[in-house]
Amino acid sequence: MNGAHDMGGMHGLGPIDAEIDEPVFHHDWERRVLALTLASGAMGKWNIDISRHARENQPPAEYLANSYYQTWLVGLEKLLVESGLVTADEIANGRSAAPLPDDLEERVLKAEAVEAVLSRGDNFTVEDDIPAKFAVGEPVRVLNNHPTHHTRAPRYVRGKCGVVERDHGVFVFADENSKGPGHRVGQHVYSVCFPAQELWGPDAAAADRINVDLWDGHLEAAPS
Amino acid sequence: MSDSEDHSDPNHSHLSDTDLRVRSLESLLLEKGMVDADALEALIQTYEHKVGPQNGARVVARAWSEPDYKDWLLRDATAAIADMGYHGRQGEHMYVVENTGEVHNLVVCTLCSCYPWPVLGLPPTWYKSAPYRSRAVMDPRGVLREFGTEIGADVAVRVWDSTAELRYLVLPERPEGTEGMSQEELAALVGRNSMIGVEKVASPNGGAAR
Numbered sequence: 001m002n003g004a005h006d007m008g009g010m011h012g013l014g015p016i017d018a019e020i021d022e023p024v025f026h027h028d029w030e031r032r033v034l035a036l037t038l039a040s041g042a043m044g045k046w047n048i049d050i051s052r053h054a055r056e057n058q059p060p061a062e063y064l065a066n067s068y069y070q071t072w073l074v075g076l077e078k079l080l081v082e083s084g085l086v087t088a089d090e091i092a093n094g095r096s097a098a099p100l101p102d103d104l105e106e107r108v109l110k111a112e113a114v115e116a117v118l119s120r121g122d123n124f125t126v127e128d129d130i131p132a133k134f135a136v137g138e139p140v141r142v143l144n145n146h147p148t149h150h151t152r153a154p155r156y157v158r159g160k161c162g163v164v165e166r167d168h169g170v171f172v173f174a175d176e177n178s179k180g181p182g183h184r185v186g187q188h189v190y191s192v193c194f195p196a197q198e199l200w201g202p203d204a205a206a207a208d209r210i211n212v213d214l215w216d217g218h219l220e221a222a223p224s
Numbered sequence: 225m226s227d228s229e230d231h232s233d234p235n236h237s238h239l240s241d242t243d244l245r246v247r248s249l250e251s252l253l254l255e256k257g258m259v260d261a262d263a264l265e266a267l268i269q270t271y272e273h274k275v276g277p278q279n280g281a282r283v284v285a286r287a288w289s290e291p292d293y294k295d296w297l298l299r300d301a302t303a304a305i306a307d308m309g310y311h312g313r314q315g316e317h318m319y320v321v322e323n324t325g326e327v328h329n330l331v332v333c334t335l336c337s338c339y340p341w342p343v344l345g346l347p348p349t350w351y352k353s354a355p356y357r358s359r360a361v362m363d364p365r366g367v368l369r370e371f372g373t374e375i376g377a378d379v380a381v382r383v384w385d386s387t388a389e390l391r392y393l394v395l396p397e398r399p400e401g402t403e404g405m406s407q408e409e410l411a412a413l414v415g416r417n418s419m420i421g422v423e424k425v426a427s428p429n430g431g432a433a434r
Contacts, residue, residue, distance in 0.1 A: 110263055
């Protein structure tokens with residue numbers, strides 16, 4: 001979706017405020033939001049792309065006004081309700097109206113499992129032997145698509161030409177995966193290298209380059 | 225979401241709206257049995273105290289000290305970093321880019337806040353903020369100057385936008401005056417910002433690497 005989260009190339013957002021000796025968290029509630037989000041993920045009701053869309057899919061003024069962990073909180077509440085794990089009334093009241101279904105009890109993340117779960121992480125690659133649509137060194141153009149769902153092709157590269165610099169292998173195609181179960185398909189991901197002047201015009205430094213990771217589904221052969 | 229924290233009003237709660245909303249959600253999920261209080265503490269402890277840029281600094285120090293390790297790191301970063309014991313969530317698929325006299329690398333996530341947690345910990349606020357995300361790809365040299373980093377016209381700037389599940393770590397240039405240092409001493413010189421690419425590693429003799 002063409003939301004406020006897709007920020008590459010925007011003006012007017014101010015100077016970078018790099019805090020010296022910044023703490024990991026600025027408020028206790030930020031710790032709680034991080035932990036609640038990771039622990040709730042253990043229910044297996046959503047994937048990374050569904051959760052990213054839940055965070056992105058805010059009115060632009062709200063997205064820009066919310067801090068990072070406020071956006072996580074907005075996303076988590078949305079995911080919990082949309083997946084049916086809790087109701088909007090339960091969130092409004094802060095009280096549980098029904099216990100967790102039996103089949104989900106075994107999924108609850110326990111303290112003794114935390115280290116192993118974090119160390120294992122997720123596997124976003126797909127083992128299938130899927131042929132690559134593009135070869136390293138091949139010129140490509142990013143499709144000029146504007147889907148309303150989650151996409152990993154930022155606006156600033158759409159319609160722009162670059163060169164495939166590296167084939168990272170076969171990964172779950174995030175744009176499709178954000179649609180939920182049954183949409184987990186594998187595609188090659190490439191590091192596509194764009195000259196800065198292709199993206200930003202003649203005022204950009206001629207030697208500078210921007211590399212963006214894009215899937216087969218984002219690309220076409222560059223016009224010759 | 226409003227986050228009013230009006231400490232000047234003695235009748236006003238010192239808890240912000242957001243704080244209350246999070247407390248309410250946590251108590252709901254605990255009551256429902258969906259989350260476990262000890263697991264929440266373990267998650268917080270991990271990212272607040274155990275994982276951080278000291279991990280990435282050890283990777284960099286080893287790459288500076290062992291040419292074979294550096295080759296491995298640049299060829300298969302995920303395996304080479306796992307060899308140091310760092311792997312897992314938000315670092316499942318790693319890629320390392322090397323700064324040289326010809327190219328300076330800078331990492332951003334314009335769409336979100338993707339960052340290599342196992343080697344750098346959780347990202348700093350500025351990395352997740354709109355000013356950095358909007359300008360790193362369009363005006364990287366201006367962004368670098370805001371961090372006090374001047375890149376010569378003869379050096380190419382290469383920006384890596386982490387749009388997929390690859391997580392990027394910059395291998396900074398080893399500064400002068402570090403010959404004969406142990407890996408532990410080297411790691412102590414390497415700060416988080418140099419591994420994102422917004423700064424260089426300063427020489428212990430003063431000044432930064434070229």
